Amino acid sequence: MGVFEIVAVALWAMLPAYVPNNAAVLAGGGRPIDGGRTWNGRRVLGDGKTWRGTATGILAGAALGLVLNAAEPSVSDLLGVSLPAFPVGVLFALPAGAMLGDIAASFLKRRTGRQRGAAFPGVDQLDFVVFALLFAFLAAPDWFGDVFTLPVVAVVVVVTPLLHLVTNGIAYGLGLKDEPY
Numbered sequence: 001m002g003v004f005e006i007v008a009v010a011l012w013a014m015l016p017a018y019v020p021n022n023a024a025v026l027a028g029g030g031r032p033i034d035g036g037r038t039w040n041g042r043r044v045l046g047d048g049k050t051w052r053g054t055a056t057g058i059l060a061g062a063a064l065g066l067v068l069n070a071a072e073p074s075v076s077d078l079l080g081v082s083l084p085a086f087p088v089g090v091l092f093a094l095p096a097g098a099m100l101g102d103i104a105a106s107f108l109k110r111r112t113g114r115q116r117g118a119a120f121p122g123v124d125q126l127d128f129v130v131f132a133l134l135f136a137f138l139a140a141p142d143w144f145g146d147v148f149t150l151p152v153v154a155v156v157v158v159v160t161p162l163l164h165l166v167t168n169g170i171a172y173g174l175g176l177k178d179e180p181y
């Protein structure tokens, strides 16, 4: 694989894991997952992790995966690379992993005394990547070696934090998000 193909595959394969966080921002609100419960005097997760945001995020990621599957032959043709189609398991594993990673990060933030919305550099940018990759691995081990090769995973780990900062900066600029991270 050439560099262009590695980057194209990395971004394409991670798209169903990228949208859930943004969809959750748009859909958020309603009942928090932790139901307001605390642990050692601090919220378990906080008001920023809701059922509606989580469900919408997962569905948005899976729906995007379906659209990408339909578009795959044309986009592969257009770019002159061989992009993967998403098996059903991966279609759900990527967004579910992304949402769970974000939830796990909030759990960690609360345990370390960080209020809702506080920054946790590094964790904020990579939590969802790590869990999305882990879930994808559990759903389809074959994908590692076929799609998520070492160079592709390396590109994902380097490029995702940059993308995350840019998209969240835009969402903040548009007034959709309270903080630019």
Ligand code: CTP
Residues within 6 Å of the ligand: 024, 025, 026, 027, 028, 029, 045, 046, 047, 048, 049, 050, 051, 052, 053, 054, 099, 102, 103, 106, 109, 115, 116, 117, 118, 181
């Ligand atoms: N959101 C949600 N459910 C999720 C994730 C996000 O409803 N599982 C919505 C919430 O409205 C949240 C917003 O998206 O406030 C932004 O998400 P995020 O930055 O992850 O949450 P924070 O409010 O910053 O809270 P935390 O400090 O726990 O990350």
Ligand code: K
Residues within 6 Å of the ligand: 102, 105, 124
């Ligand atoms: K977050």
Ligand code: MG
Residues within 6 Å of the ligand: 117, 118, 179, 181
């Ligand atoms: Mg936040």
